[in-house]
Amino acid sequence: MQVIQQTFQVQYSYGIHFTEGLFNTNNTLLPDLLKKDGSLGPRKLLFVLDSGVAAAHPTLQQDIKAFSEHYSQVLTAASDFIIIPGGEEAKNDPKYLQQILDAVNDHGICRHSYLVAIGGGAILDLAGFAAAISHRGIRHIRIPTTVLSQNDSGVGVKNSVNAFQKKNFLGTFAPPFAVLNDYHFLTTLEDRDWRSGISEAIKVALIKDAAFYDEIKTNAAKLVARDKAAMDSLIFRCAELHVAHIGGKDPFEMGSSRPLDFGHWAAHKLEQLTNYELRHGEAVAIGIALDVTYSMLSGRLSEQDWENVLALLVELGFDLYVPELSQTISETNQTLCISVGLREFREHLGGQLTIMLLNKIGEGEEVHQMDDAMVKKAVALLAQRYSKAPVIH
């Protein structure tokens, strides 16, 4: 019995750049980055736009055209912009994936051309997946336009679409060529999208960085008032913590540990149960509320820390209860639907169930099982405090 052993390493490297007015002709960030790719002539760039961004920034397409003409030695924007409805719908309906693949084919986009996505986390996940599977991976630039995508989803290495009614069923790990964060886009966000991404900052602060948590707490009123400096700082630190974690031991998540998914097991299920009426970040806020409550009930987290976290989420304007949290499988089977989500979460990740809980602010700990009865108790506590409908006993 013979064996040939294959072993190699692949090095990945990309920057998350913070700028403003990315497509002003006097902003050289993008052409400067492209020039480093080793190509000779102008590179072809195919743009995918989030419809919400296109609507809120009516001159964007014009600006990109003018920018492309100005830097015609370095880049050429494809004549069409691919505009895709923003939000989870983009990941739910397979026709949008097909639309991007069609455009890649029509415009002759090759492995040395670029697919540039401008939009929220959903559009970035979709376009990133399309880029990853076209010609076994074409170059991909992300331009995130929501708080959540600038501080979390857009800075990492994952992409995905939904299938079989399951969140992120299809996807790959595929680092981008670059990430370009332009604060200007955030000015047109609805309040809920402005707020939504803050929950990811709280998430990572809670498990990794108590000082960052304190900063968010101190700045809460400013964040509500849409203060630029407070948000700039929150996004930068949150992105930094995510980037550091991903670049650490297990970038492509071969193991079972996934600390950045704190608060996410319930969140994913709630997104689905509410038919994606909840934004990802809104669902994460509820997921955090649930997991800190579970942590408190199981004697792991002090009541004081627990109250502190809930108060911050409320101050920022998050709802901490939706009726779907209490939804059971049926009249006869009183198992909570979110507990089924726990099993689906394990199936998606595989291996041993590994859930992050909180010992104190700034310090998480992973456990390998959760008690259904205690989850129910935590849900009841949130219902009692935060339900908007009168709770019937």
Add this chain to the structure above:
Amino acid sequence: MQVIQQTFQVQYSYGIHFTEGLFNTNNTLLPDLLKKDGSLGPRKLLFVLDSGVAAAHPTLQQDIKAFSEHYSQVLTAASDFIIIPGGEEAKNDPKYLQQILDAVNDHGICRHSYLVAIGGGAILDLAGFAAAISHRGIRHIRIPTTVLSQNDSGVGVKNSVNAFQKKNFLGTFAPPFAVLNDYHFLTTLEDRDWRSGISEAIKVALIKDAAFYDEIKTNAAKLVARDKAAMDSLIFRCAELHVAHIGGKDPFEMGSSRPLDFGHWAAHKLEQLTNYELRHGEAVAIGIALDVTYSMLSGRLSEQDWENVLALLVELGFDLYVPELSQTISETNQTLCISVGLREFREHLGGQLTIMLLNKIGEGEEVHQMDDAMVKKAVALLAQRYSKAPVIH
């Protein structure tokens, strides 16, 4: 302007194991490998079978079931086998991709379970792609059953399906968990599938290893007579050369250089022009014949080496001409269709056109353009020598 720099390395490692009677209960290769994955309980294995293999090995499913029961502490085979028509059809029709994804969902296959594919290069490419995009990558074991897949396609890091009538339009780079080469499967191959993969060995020998070329030349009659020892040796060395190349500078083909694609630019187009009537390896044999002829005509390769290569291909039973080689775009546009293929090849790979030509047996050299008129001349020469229909002048 701030920037967060992300840099990390991912280490990949897998073995290509040579065995016989993989699913005999006294063969511990597979359970031994699985035990090293760090999981505790029995791992779930979902099997995708090439219909040609299933037909030629009627006890295979039974054997796998018995094997799974014997090693039930280590592995559990999913109750259904996914049987997919072997050959290029599997990569052409998107319903087969969907069929595998459905099964992944139905059987709750997670990132720590295995998708095991048994079949020719087409089935491996399809199943590898399905595995790579399910849950952002589930574990994948390849059991190649043709010469071509045991010595080339199955030992590497690429998967794909066809789209837009273009070969390998969709796919990823995704190293397998392991590759298991079982000679026993090769005994049931049709002669053309036995022969087909030999062209890939000649390809890699020509550009990298003159001694290996001599060995193939010496063993030609034995190979035609389906001699086991000769084939064992050919497969092992060919796999070794492919593995070494892939593990070298550019495993995921970020650059434009692709020496292992010697003879392939015309081959890919011929597969398409013949509606996949030609096997990949058969098309590669013609592609090699064309590129050595071009190398000779352009004064790069001696006539003696040229004759030597053509004679070997003929001795092995390869056809070196098909009418599609001379096909032109139209009556009015006399550009060869394969020359259009050259441009599509560049587009698929991206960047600068980079084509391997031959200086002498065992030594290739890359060039960045090919002359359409000289390609035509090479085609005419092959037509004159090897056309089966009378050539009209």
